[in-house]
Amino acid sequence: MKHLSSFAGRLVALVLFVAHYAHGQAQEDVLRKLQEIAIIEQKIMMPMRDGVRLATDIYRPKTDKPVPIIFSKTPYNFNAWGDGELRQNSYVAALDAVKRGYAYVVQNERGKFFSEGDWDILGPPTTDGYDAFSWMSKQPWSNGKIGTLGCSSTAEWQMAVAALDHPAHAAMVPMSYGAGVGRVGKFMEQGNWYRGGAQQMLFTTWLYGTQVDNFARPLFPKTASSEDLTRVSRFYDLAPEMPKVDWAQGLKFLPVQDIIKNVNGAKGVYEKMIVRQPNDPEWYKGGLYHDNMPFGVPSYWFASWYDVSTGPNIELFNHVRKNATDPNVRDNQFLVIAPTLHCAYKRATANTIVGERSVGDARLDYDALTYGWFDYWLKGEANDVLKNTPRVRYYTMGSNKWQTSDTWPPATSEMTTYYLSSAGHANSLYGDGKLTSKPVGKDEKPDLFAYDPAYPVPSYGGNVCCTGSAVQGGAFDQHQMETRQDVLVYTTEPFTNGVELTGSIETTLYVSSDAKDTDFTVKLIDVYPDGKAYNLDETILRARYRDGFDKTVWMEKGKVYKLTLSPMSTSNYFAPGHSIRVEVSSSNFPRFDRNMNTGGDNYSETKGVVAHNQVFHSTQYPS
Numbered sequence: 229m230k231h232l233s234s235f236a237g238r239l240v241a242l243v244l245f246v247a248h249y250a251h252g253q254a255q256e257d258v259l260r261k262l263q264e265i266a267i268i269e270q271k272i273m274m275p276m277r278d279g280v281r282l283a284t285d286i287y288r289p290k291t292d293k294p295v296p297i298i299f300s301k302t303p304y305n306f307n308a309w310g311d312g313e314l315r316q317n318s319y320v321a322a323l324d325a326v327k328r329g330y331a332y333v334v335q336n337e338r339g340k341f342f343s344e345g346d347w348d349i350l351g352p353p354t355t356d357g358y359d360a361f362s363w364m365s366k367q368p369w370s371n372g373k374i375g376t377l378g379c380s381s382t383a384e385w386q387m388a389v390a391a392l393d394h395p396a397h398a399a400m401v402p403m404s405y406g407a408g409v410g411r412v413g414k415f416m417e418q419g420n421w422y423r424g425g426a427q428q429m430l431f432t433t434w435l436y437g438t439q440v441d442n443f444a445r446p447l448f449p450k451t452a453s454s455e456d457l458t459r460v461s462r463f464y465d466l467a468p469e470m471p472k473v474d475w476a477q478g479l480k481f482l483p484v485q486d487i488i489k490n491v492n493g494a495k496g497v498y499e500k501m502i503v504r505q506p507n508d509p510e511w512y513k514g515g516l517y518h519d520n521m522p523f524g525v526p527s528y529w530f531a532s533w534y535d536v537s538t539g540p541n542i543e544l545f546n547h548v549r550k551n552a553t554d555p556n557v558r559d560n561q562f563l564v565i566a567p568t569l570h571c572a573y574k575r576a577t578a579n580t581i582v583g584e585r586s587v588g589d590a591r592l593d594y595d596a597l598t599y600g601w602f603d604y605w606l607k608g609e610a611n612d613v614l615k616n617t618p619r620v621r622y623y624t625m626g627s628n629k630w631q632t633s634d635t636w637p638p639a640t641s642e643m644t645t646y647y648l649s650s651a652g653h654a655n656s657l658y659g660d661g662k663l664t665s666k667p668v669g670k671d672e673k674p675d676l677f678a679y680d681p682a683y684p685v686p687s688y689g690g691n692v693c694c695t696g697s698a699v700q701g702g703a704f705d706q707h708q709m710e711t712r713q714d715v716l717v718y719t720t721e722p723f724t725n726g727v728e729l730t731g732s733i734e735t736t737l738y739v740s741s742d743a744k745d746t747d748f749t750v751k752l753i754d755v756y757p758d759g760k761a762y763n764l765d766e767t768i769l770r771a772r773y774r775d776g777f778d779k780t781v782w783m784e785k786g787k788v789y790k791l792t793l794s795p796m797s798t799s800n801y802f803a804p805g806h807s808i809r810v811e812v813s814s815s816n817f818p819r820f821d822r823n824m825n826t827g828g829d830n831y832s833e834t835k836g837v838v839a840h841n842q843v844f845h846s847t848q849y850p851s
Contacts, residue, residue, distance in 0.1 A: 258316050258319045258320060258323060259314065259319055261323055262322060262323045262326065265289060265323075265326055266287045266288060266289060266322070266323075266326045267286075267287075267288050267289075267290055268285075269285070269286040269287075269288075270286075270308070270454065270457075270458045270461070271284075271285070271342060271454045271458045271461060272284045272286060272454050273342075273344075273457075274360060276345075276355070276359045276360075277355060280338060280344045280345040282335050282337070282338060282345075283336045283341060283343045283457070284333060284334070284336075285306065285334050285335075286332075286333050287319075287325070287326055287333075288326065288331035288369050289326050289330075294368070294369055294370055294371040294372070295329060295369060296329075296330055296331070296370075296371050296373045296374070296398075296602070296606035296607055297332075297333055297364050297370055297374045297606075298325050298330045298331070298333070298375050298376075298377050298602065299333045299335070299361075299364065299374050299375070299376050299377070300333070300335070300377055300378045300382050301335045301336075301337060301357065301360070301378070301382060301385055302334065302335070302336060302337065302340075302378065302381060302382045303337045303349075303381050303438055305341055305467045306318055306334050307341065307461050307466075307467070309461060309463070309465060310465055310467065324595070328599055328603075329607070330602070330606070331370070335360060337352060337356075337385075338352040338356055339440055339442075339445075341465065342448070342457060344447070344450075346440075346442060347440040347497075348497050348514065349431075349435070349438075349439070349497055349501070349514075350384060350385065350388075350408065350419055350514045350516055351513075351514040352515065353515075354385075354388045354391075354392060355392075357386075357388075357389035357394075358389060358394050361396045361397055362396070364396070365395075365396035371606075372396055373396060373398040373606040374394075374398060374606075375398060375400060375601075375602045375605065376397065376399075376400040376401070377400070377401045377598065378401075378402065378403065379403035379571040380403070380404045380405075380570065383403050383405035383408065384402075384405050384406075384407045384419070384515075385515050386408065386525075387402065387405065387408045387409065387517035387544070388408065388516060390517075390523055390524055390525040390527070391517060391522050391523055391524065392524070393523075393524025394524075397525050398525070398605045399525060399526050399527070399528075399602060399604075399605035399606060400525050400526075400527050400528075401528045401598050401602070402529060403530035403571060403573065404530065404532065404537070404541075404570050404693075405529070405537075405541060405544075406419075406420050406536060406537020406538075406540045407419045407420045407536075407537065408515070408516060408517055409516065409544050410518040411511075411518045411519055412519040412544045413543040413546070413547060414543065414794060415543055416507075416777045417537070417540055417794075418504075418506060418511045418516065419511075420536055420537050421501065421504075422506050422777075423767065423768050423794060423820060424769035424770055424773065424794050425770035425772065425773035425777060426747055426768050426769075426770050426820040426821055426823070427484070427502070427820065427821040427830075428536065428819070428820060429479055429695065429698070429817075429818045429819065429820065429821055430536060430692060430694040430695050431498075431501075431694075432479060432487050432488065432498065433478075433479070433694060433695050433696045434694045435488065435496065435497065436470065436473065436491065436493045439493075439494055439496030440494065440496055442496075443495065444468075444494070445466075446466065448460075468494070471492075473491045474696075474697055475696040475697050475698040478491055478698075479698050479817075479818040480818075482833065483831060483833055483834050484502060484821055484831045484832075485502045485503065485832055505777075506773065506777035506778075507777055517544070519544075522552075523552045524552075524554065526560035526605060527560075527561050527562070528562050528563075528597070528598070528601045528617075529541065529544075529545050529561070529562065529563045530563075530564045530566070530594075531545075531563065531564070531565045532565065532566045532567065532568045532569065532570065533565065533568070533582075533623070533625065533691070533797075533798055534567070534568060534570075534583070534690075534702050534703070535569065535693065536691055536692050536693050538565070538691060539732075539794060539795055539796065539797050542636055545561060545563045546636060549561050560614065562601075562617050562619055562620075563636065564592070564621045565620070565621070565622040565799070566623055567580065567587045567623040567625050568580065568582060568590065569582060569693065569701045569702055570692075570693030570701065573592070574594055576589075576590040576591045576592070577591065578591070582702040583702020583762075584702070584703060584705060585702070585703035585704075585762045587623070587625045587628055588629070589628070590630075592621075592630075597617075600617075601613055601617075618632035618633070618634075619634045619635070620633045620635070620636050620638075622636075622730070623799065624728060624730060624800065625754075625764075625799065625800045626728075626754065626800050626802060626803060626806075627726075627728070627801035631730075631799070636731070637730060638731070641730055641731045643731075643734075644665065646663045646664065646720070647663070647665070647666070647667055647668050647845060647850055647851070648663065648668075648716075648810070648812070648845040648851040649661070649662040649663070649664050650673070650716075650718070650845070652674065653675070654675040654717060654718060654812075654843075655675065655677055655714075655717075656711055656712060656715060656717060657707065657710035657711055657717050658711075659675075659716070659717060661675070661717045661718040662718060662720070663718040663719055663720045663808060663810055664720070667847065667850060668845055668846060668847070668850065669846065670846050670847035671846065672845050674740075674842040674843060674844040675843045676840065676842050677714045677715075677813070678713075678714060678838055678840050679747075679813070679825070679838065679841055680838045681823065681824050681825060681836035681837075684815035684816075684817035685709060685712060685714060685715060685814075685816055686709065686817065687699045687817060687818060687819035688704050688706060688708065688709055689701065689702050689703055689704030689706075689763050690702075690766055691765055691766060692819055695819075698818050699819055703762040703763055705760045705761055705762065706762070706763055707759070707760075707761060709811070710811065712813075714813055714814065715811055715812075715813045716811065716813065717809065717810075718809065718811075718812070719807050719808070719810075720808045720809070721807065722805050723802055723803075723804055723805070723806055723807065724804060726801055726802060726803045726804050726806075727801070727802045727808075728799070728800070728802070729798060729799070729801075729802065729808070730798070730799040730800075731797070731799075732795045732796070732797055733752055733765065733796040733798070734792070734793075735750050735793040735796070736790065736850075736851060737750075737812065737843060737851045738789070738790055738791075738843070738844040738845070738849035738850070738851050739771070739788070739789055739791055739841060739842060739843055740783070740786065740788050740789065740842045740844070741785070741839050741841045742840045743783065743839035743840075744782045744783060745771055745772045745780075745782060745783060745823060745826070746783070746825050746839040746841055747768055747769065747770050747771065747814050747820070747823040748768070748769055748771065748791055748793070748843075749766065749767070749811075749813045749816045750766065750767050750768070750793055750796070750812055751763055751765075751766045751810070751813075751816070752765050752798065752808075752809075753808070753809035753810070754800055754802060754806060755808070755809045756805075756806060757805035757806065761809060764796075764798045764800055765796035765797060767795070767796050768793070768816060768820050769793045769794070770823060771783055771789065774790070774792075814841055824836030824837070825837045
């Protein structure tokens with residue numbers, strides 16, 4: 229046995245060596261292939277109008293002919309070397325673009341890694357993007373046309389820059405771009421910082437790993453050449469290594485403003501953002517797009533049903549289609565909505581699982597869609613992309629199929645009203661709550677529940693990203709949450725015939741509370757014949773903002789108030805035997821921060837009070 233163990237150990241070591249060698253070979257192969265077809269220029273310090281220089285890598289075809297540019301700007305580390313090893317991902321996108329005849333340019337945001345200046349989430353001047361376009365379009369290898377591409381943080385800066393309408397910015401492909409949308413239509417989320425006036429806690433966890441502590445940030449002298457920086461970057465990439473945090477516990481800390489401080493995180497923009505209100509003037513000084521701004525770029529938008537920002541994403545698409553003044557821009561907006569998590573489009577498979585729910589074969593050839601779009605706008609190819617691309621391509625879960633429409637919502641959709649109903653005991657799955665298409669009677673009793681911020685309803689699945697171990701996004705069976713007495717549950721009878729729900733879900737609640745301020749949450753559910761209850765979308769409203777996000781109004785005990793919550797969005801087929809369910813509560817934590825119910829600022833508070841909340845449903849108060 230001794231000899232066998234020794235042999236096994238040598239065998240494992242050999243396997244690990246072979247695997248490591250093969251991995252190294254694959255990485256070298258990507259770089260070698262890129263070197264064969266591309267001119268590579270790294271750590272080019274591109275000047276902005278105020279003298280700040282942004283670190284930029286350029287990969288362009290070996291040709292004398294000018295080429296179009298695909299440009300990606302990011303707060304993340306794209307340095308090719310880390311911990312002494314070559315990183316393949318830094319070259320894959322460049323290789324794909326150069327193969328197709330494009331120059332690929334990737335740049336770090338102001339204040340990140342080798343880029344100079346101070347970093348602020350969407351806070352650097354939008355002129356950084358404009359100045360980058362001007363610099364690139366003047367290069368002798370450029371044909372003067374630039375397309376912007378990216379998902380999440382590499383997409384969110386694109387909208388505000390599109391408002392500047394640079395002549396070289398010919399087309400864009402923003403994916404999961406909601407954190408770049410400030411105020412549009414019925415949404416005033418200020419870059420997904422809020423939903424209904426409640427903080428979306430994903431930014432606490434995201435900023436822990438992303439924000440820059442200028443006190444500790446090393447800088448290179450301006451005399452350093454690109455060659456010097458490229459050489460140094462092989463062993464010194466300026467990337468901080470943040471200790472891992474169990475955010476399922478970390479987000480419970482109070483006060484909220486000290487959560488990052490409590491885990492010894494970097495000092496940065498979080499501390500100044502957490503104290504802002506939804507109407508703070510600072511939201512309008514940075515890189516967010518607001519619906520009073522122009523828009524100047526043909527766009528191919530990509531969104532997904534289980535993303536954090538589906539509603540604002542779709543609203544912005546409709547806003548540009550309606551309000552862009554240039555017909556060439558207004559008429560060239562296209563949208564895809566996939567049934568996936570944040571930025572997970574290409575992870576769809578023949579059996580796509582989102583959370584616990586199978587939604588079928590949700591694959592699309594996103595590279596073909598993206599490059600077909602760019603080939604038309606940047607190369608001028610007559611590829612019929614405008615003719616062959618549906619205005620809206622969306623995936624309907626349940627029936628598990630892609631559908632198309634000329635509008636959103638589809639012109640064939642009809643708004644249908646469902647009413648909350650009970651005998652006053654809708655508490656939990658085992659209560660008497662019903663969801664009915666018939667108006668309820670005048671004498672129905674309201675449903676009462678107690679919301680204690682010390683024991684909030686836990687988030688389980690949902691339309692979320694970036695929260696680490698705190699919340700896993702997607703569809704999960706909500707039974708455990710529905711056993712709580714502080715969750716009101718309203719369910720239709722099972723459908724005899726299937727029903728497709730595609731479009732916007734608008735919610736009106738009539739409520740009262742003995743607290744000065746509290747929250748009301750809503751969750752939309754697909755109930756299967758076997759009882760599984762899969763979440764589709766969710767929303768929230770902080771009651772102090774019921775009359776608008778530009779003011780705060782308090783509740784008085786005994787008074788009934790009408791709340792209109794931010795719309796939800798989905799496309800879901802409820803097959804025969806399925807039911808629609810709506811959950812109503814006052815917390816969904818840590819998806820959203822807790823309301824302490826005091827009427828205070830919430831972010832500096834450590835103690836809350838219990839709110840006794842009521843939801844009314846009657847002829848007078850038709851929730």
